[in-house]
Amino acid sequence: MPSGDRRYILHFDWMLFILVLSLAGIGLLSVISAQYAGAHRTWDALVIRQMIWIAAGTVALLVAVFIDYRAFQAYAYPFYIGTMGLLIAVMLAGHSMGGSRRWINLGIFHLEPSELAKLAVVLVMVRYLREEPPKGGWGLRQMIIPFVLLGFPAALVMKQPDLGTGLVLVLITATLICVGGLNWRTMLMLGLAAILAAPASWHYMKPYQRQRLVSFINPQADPLGSGYHIIQSEIAIGAGGPFGKGFLKGTQARLNFLPEQSTDFIFAVFAEEFGLAGALVLLTLYASVIARGAWIARHARDRFGALLAVGLTAIVFWQVAINIGMATGMLPVVGITLPLVSYGGSSLIAMMAAMGILININTRRYLF
């Protein structure tokens, strides 16, 4: 472990670091708004905790910067197996909130292993795909192992049920395989299979998940039930208007009309108070993070680093796309956090650590 090396400071990716902290700052403001219950109670417990998570996340980020990312190759499978263990533990003795069993109670902290599962899946996929593909790309046979590696955590996560994380696992795996060099015939085949499988998946959905899908197509079918989330979220965003109602002036979140206002629907809280202008700033920040991630992937000094950067960036990209798509009523409701902004320790620390790894990959270009 090199330490005190001036080159870390010199080549540290300040831009990405500042983008990450800006997003976390927006997140903190939004959590304050979401929990606001009048001037006498500004410092809600959740706000204090989010500040702690941001601090802890920053530490995790810095730690991730200083560990040589190539070392992760060795830890990929142990980390994956450990995470699987935690997911099984969740299934057996997890802590339930709001009808899903997603957490492990650690006393001071509820750990959400599905947040770790995203990192674990990225790591093992990249570990597997680091070999150069044969000429013309990977064939179907080589994809068996990645599918198995995806299958276990995806099944466990869906079982919780956490459709959103399961979906993200599938999407980041697909992204990595495509970028990692899949031959086009296999890609076509898999694409067709996915399209054919979609209607069949209806049978495996839980009733509430089907309800959400119906509500997505027609939210007014059950405005106080399953359509409620979408309707209230759209109202909050729309009521924000071009420039927003102003910080702490939103009513949808403060009066609890918005469900899950600190986590899955934090975007609506932000958009109600800061309007279209604020939402575009937020989107630009995310776009910058993703563009920076893509740039790092292109300039990484080895294939493992490049794919790792793609995988981590893909987590951010898909979660942002799904979360905001859901909040604006363009996608059905699936529980998923807005990276770096939503309230939640596991999500925030895992995301900041992932950003640390990205910075790490960028910094190492200059070190070898």
Add this chain to the structure above:
Amino acid sequence: MTALMIGLFGLVAIRLYYLQVLHHQDNVELADRNRIRIRRMPAPRGLVFDRNHRPLVDTRPSFDAMIVPEDSDNLSETIEKLERYTGGENIPGKISDAEEAGRPPYEPVMVVERLGWQQVVALEAHQLELPGVSLEITPARHYLYGQLAAHLLGYVGEVTKNDLIKNADYHNGDEIGKFGLERVSEGFLRGQAGGQEIEVDAVGRRLRVLKEIPDRPGQSIVMTIDLNLQQAAEAAMTGKNGAFVALDPNNGDVLAMVSHPAFDPDIFGGGVKASAWRELMTDPQHPLTNRVTQGIYPPGSTFKIVDSIAGLQEGTLNTQTSYNCPGGLWFGGREYHCWRKQGHGSIELHDAIVRSCDVYFYDVGQKLGVDRIAKWANAMGLGIKSGIDLDRESSGTIPSSAWKQKRYHERWYPAETLSVAIGQGYVATTPLQMAQVAEIVANGGTRYRPQFIKAVEGLDGTITKAYPPKVEARIAIDPASLATVKDAMADVVNGAGGTAHKAKLDDVIVCGKTGTAQAVGANIAPVGEGEGENDKTPEQYKDHAWFIAFAPKEHAKIAAACIIEHGGHGGSASAPVIHDVFQRYFQLHPEAPKPEIARVLEDSPPAQ
């Protein structure tokens, strides 16, 4: 990947533009509708005064016990105590009704209404034992004199589903006039509810008041009735079933109106108890019916006034027309009795009215024929609605040959005219119509629409709506004929052989006519005054006693009709009621001393 990102984020931006710019206003409205609740606070209902501005109905604070079930740790114990302190019934039922109606958990449920002072004190004293219980003050209707003029004043009640469909600006739980003045003057009395805009959260908890909207209290109604006369009439009718109505013959103002048995209008406000309502609805005496306008009775001998005017006007009768009354009349192979079996002998119109000779009017009727009787009866307001602004007024029945053809598809038999002539048979009238007959004779031929509202007053006391007299019809009665009828009616009360001496007043000449209406199932034989019954006749078969009157004889100030159900003789049962009311009237409005008395007074020393 960057291209995919730009594409997807672009879609998001378009969607945001759609929601936040194009549909901004709609969404602001939806968000406000989420968070702003309007709490309506009903305006105090307008007051009701008598013609001299004495209050009859007002609005007072009513205390209702409310409970938030969630705030009580031991709900059943709290309810048990609440029932003990207030005497409230079925509190758990009211709570579960509110749950079913979708009450949010923080909303209080009204469980005991209209607490008395003792109950309010008991609740205040035991507040600590009653977690979740609170008192709410709402304006409630108060009828100062209880049952007085109940049918005229009417009552209020909670809006029904039907009311809500018909009136868009009413809300669940609002009070609405249901009957009588309360109903017909609803638009003036109601005022405009105020309210508060309250910010609520998603579970309906009230957080703060955003805006106060002041209410506009209802306007006041000044009635035409005179509390003194009304009280005199109520007192005179105490313990009797029947109806009394007094009119001002110069404009049609209702001066007093009584229908007995009555009801207590207070019990309807704030949710009548189901048992009390059922009792009123099923009472065989029909206390909810306004007998003055809805009760129909054969007018009996009071109808002879109509016969007289019809005959005089048509020329089939003059003041000298004389018929012989041997105690009965043979017609169509059957004898029609006079009430006086020994007969009245040869008798002229004046005496025939004074002594109420049935045979004389059989002859008058025969001469006229039913259709001419009907024509004049209709002209005097019988068989048609008076137009008084009260619901479900009866028009009564005045038969004619056309009417019988239409109704029974049968021709008119001349014998039936005999019954009509003495106000029996098919003839049916309301007490209000008979008061109008007295009014028309009193004022010489004008029939006014009876009105019981004098004016509507705004909050500052200015008159916002006046009710000028409305002439429904004028009939030109020959002055000589009119004088004959009036003379006879004066002698009914004041003359020898008159049937209504009990209505006589010392200083004022009262004119009147008695009548007896057969109750269903009573004697089959035609009945005039006095006979055909005795004290052994069971109550339900006793005849209804009529008296119609006006006073003074010239320039009359008051006209009235009274019917006492199963009262027997008009002269003994109904005349005293009119006597009491007229006496009260002339105490309050003394007649100018008669010229000869005035001369005496001039010689006396000035009174102190």
